[in-house]
């Protein structure tokens with residue numbers, strides 16, 4: 040088969056690779072229905088995160104089980120499944136507490152921008168869709184559940200979004216937009232999306248944002264203060280991972296409020312004094328998507344949510360390099376790759 044490999048900044052190649060096979064008895068092999076490019080793939084693509092030689096790319100996936108190892112019990116060939124970017128046994132203490140992305144057997148998925156994928160710990164990592172193979176039009180939304188929706192949902196959950204709450208979402212990438220959708224599902228009273236990009240503002244409104252703030256950094260926090268009568272928001276979702284976005288999130292939160300952070304941090308350092316006097320709760324990290332997958336799959340299958348709308352560019356998998364370029368240049372929010 041062919042698969043996606045990053046060679047260096049801006050250098051994505053779709054090239055021959057070995058077909059994946061069962062390596063451990065707990066593995067499954069999937070034939071993917073679709074895959075996509077993640078905002079976090081752009082960090083190494085832009086040379087902002089070093090890579091150690093040619094690196095196979097992709098960690099978002101859904102598709103049909105082709106083959107399972109001898110120790111796999113609940114996952115069966117021909118099931119349609121969705122998995123997370125982090126593998127999990129779903130049985131260890133961390134998994135039991137709902138932090139499957141800190142599973143003692145966690146591996147971060149790679150190599151998903153390809154037609155076939157090996158998934159370790161299949162029983163704990165994969166969730167089959169009830170009722171068999173879903174219709175094709177649901178594939179983008181199920182693919183979104185694999186990472187960006189699960190991460191946006193965790194952002195809202197970790198920021199303690201409650202009915203009637205005032206919520207701020209920092210970041211208008213796919214995760215931020217789906218953080219808006221998630222806060223709406225949790226019946227937030229007011230959702231303020233921070234975005235200066237028209238197409239993204241429109242989608243934020245469609246997903247449930249009541250206000251848009253275009254200012255950033257200190258100015259952005261000042262605008263939130265104005266909109267909340269000097270009090271600050273109850274819940275702030277930080278979905279970027281930069282120093283500016285993190286400080287903007289903390290400064291936008293009321294004393295006693297909650298900040299979640301789900302953007303992979305790059306160069307973020309927190310000042311102890313500022314943190315001390317901010318009086319906020321902080322909770323974030325790699326989203327335990329597996330915790331939310333069964334519920335998210337149900338919400339998608341019963342038509343309650345349509346997170347697949349974040350894909351505004353669809354390309355055949357062999358044009359993956361253009362998929363990266365379009366996202367890097369912000370011509371696309373998120374690229375879906377048809378296998």
Ligand SMILES: [Zn+2]
Pocket residue numbers: 127128129130131132133134135139141142143144
């Ligand atoms: Zn575990």
